[in-house]
Amino acid sequence: MPDESRHQVPIGEPIGKVLSAWAPTKARTFLAARFDNAPVDLSFPLVTSGSVAPVTFEDRLGKEILHHSAAHLVAKAVMEVVPDAKPTVGPGTEEGFQYDFDMRPLTPEDFEAVQSAVRRMVGLREPFGRQEVAREVALELFKANPHKLQYIHEAAPGEPISVYRTGSWVDLCRGPHVPDTGWLGGIHLLGFSAVTQGGEAGGLTLQRIRGVAFPTREELAAYLTLRKEAEARDHRALGQRLELFMFVEEGPGFPFWLPRGMVIVRELERFVMEHLRADGYSEVRTPLLFAQSVFETSGHWEHYRSDMFLSAIENRVFGVKPMNCPGSMLIFGSRARSYRELPLRLAEFAPLHRLEASGTIHGMTRVRELVQDDAHLFVTEEQVESEVRSLLAWIEQAFSTFRLSWSYELSTRPKQFLGEPAVWERAEATLRRCLDASGVPYRISPGEGAFYGPKIDIHVKDSMGRSWQTGTIQLDYQMPLRFRLEYQGPDGQLHAPIVIHRTILGSFERFVGILLEHTAGRLPPWLAPVQLRVLPVGERHAEAARALVKELFALGLRVELSVSEETLGKRVRSAELDRVPYIAVLGDRELADASVSLRLAGRKEAVTLPAKELRERILDTVRRRAFEA
RNA sequence: GCCGCGGUGGCUCAGUAGGUAGAGCGGCUCCUUGGUAAGGAGCAGGUCGAGGGUUCAAUUCCCUCCCGCGGCUCCA
DSSP: TTTSSSOOOOOOOHHHHHHHHHHHTGGGGGOOEEEEEEEEEEEEEESSSEEEEEEOOOOHHHHHHHHHHHHHHHHHHHHHHSOOOOEOOOOOOOEEEEEEESOOOOOOOHHHHHHHHHHHHHHOOBBBBEEEEEEHHHHHHTTTTTHHHHHHSOOOOTTTEEEEEEEEEEEEOOOOOOBBBBGGGGEEEEEEEEGGGGGTTSSSSEEEEEEEEESHHHHHHHHHHHHHHHHHOOOHHHHHTTTTOOOTTTEEEEEEEEHHHHHHHHHHHHHHHHHHTTTTOEEOOOOEEEEEEHHHHHHHHHHHHGGGGGEEEETEEEEOSSSSSSHHHHHHTTTTOBBGGGGGGEEEEOEEEEEGGGGOOOOTBOOSSSEEEEEEEEOOOGGGHHHHHHHHHEEEHHHHHOOOOEEEEEEOSSSSSOOOOOHHHHHHHHHHHHHHHOOEEEEEETTTTTTTBOEEEEEETTOOOEEEEEEEEEESSHHHHTTTEEEETTSSSSOOOOOEEEEEEHHHHHHHHHHHHHHHTTOTTTTSOEEEEEEEGGGGHHHHHHHHHHHHHHHTEEEEEESSSOOOHHHHHHHHHTTOOOOEEHHHHHHHTEEEEEEEOOOOOOOEEEEEHHHHHHHHHTTTTOOOO
């Protein structure tokens, strides 16, 4: 037993029975068990001695088992709705589960029918019965389903082939499973879609049903509430509602920043620019278009052409730049360079165009035109480490300002790479050292680096736990060679610089999208398009309100007057919906003693404070780039 | 790009078993002069995504295209 106690039980006693006897109060949470650490069903009969332990939803394994059982239940339901569907695989996922079927396209009606079948089957409490069968028996059992036959053929020769029986439905499965379908009361189907088998173009089209499952209906309800809140935070809806940005049919993936959205972009740029100045960067602007030959030199022509916008002008082909690097390379190479100039840090915030696949563009988080807080650092090998450390420090400062938590991913040498393995190893070791020193968690993605060098990607999780890549730090040993870049070192010899391609926020488009979802549109005051809205109670207070607005505007604040003929309640509501962080009300009471009634967006209560304090509070919060509370 | 599903006033949506459309919010006008999330009335606003086909007649049925949504793949 987990508590080191030893028990003697009759031969063939199910492990579940032994565990419930051992911990009767917790027995309801036991989904499966471990016998000598191997996952087994609760019905697993004990015939030899060994260690036993329960598996609950709190364990990673327990989640997986519940999810997996839920997937099987869905398969059973699908078979009832569309009898000639051929189930393929139904794994658990990070969030829940999915099951892919080789079948005709699902319709919304099918999906409804599957949902109600699932609900009914939960009520039946049918057991998941395990059975180990000979390979020949399995082949016979699944002869109508070529996918399952393939899995049987792929199974290792010694491996036992197990099937699970649920009512009349039999599925090939390693298990284990929860004891019966009654354990799946917290199941919920999220949706269906078509996917390509193996993820490769031209593969077989499968129908995927996705869902989530929890041990109890209460946990499911909590999840659904959270999910509903997340949907209300969708940056596409917020962007429209708050008039931050828009798209038109004629420009798929090309964002329009509307006046209010542009305020956010400019404030973010200012935030980044202040840092660049402090850290010794220079800013440049290079052309948006280059002749084909530049991209041939940079390698884009070979590796990225299909993602570029091209245009033929005067019998030459020009490409719209998808990245800023070629321009910076040309600047570095425009004259002889000395080691005394390094590190040379060139920042460029130019519009980039990338012909992203049409099916992938998504609001602001995936667009075809974007601007990054981009820079290229020309450094010596000895300077790489201090530059990367400085970048990691800046990332910490930046993301903390936005109250975003982040993690790093280190991508190492891919199969196809250029350069010397020894150089790669030194570079990877340097990056790892920097990451270790940062104290921020990171994971390593072996073989995921670019062909020209290893990289660190920055991932930010939004409030729903979805992960997004924002910034990146990429070491590049190749592009300087391709552009024949050199500097003269203290030894009098010419050397190729190393280039660090880096962005911190990534693209302003994606970053604003993430920030909106993270804050539900309640941006910190320094970023809010309108920081303060002044609401005079009645007409006779309008003049004083106007004076307050004028005063705060002169101090550089973004402030509006709300003097419509609507009731005060209506105007407060509008200000709340517009996500204005400070809502100031002026009436008789306030005019009497030069005070203001201040309501913070998202809170119910208002506080009354002297006008002078209001001004200082707002200015201070904005200057510190702080959140209100 | 691939698969599936959609596209009706500015927004969110209803509707038409083929006979050219409605609501709420928003906008405008008027009344109301308000005390912290919706005061009242009236008015304006739509070639029902685009093109083609079938039909006496198409927003509705069929085809093609465009755009969007959910996934796949890819990535800032």
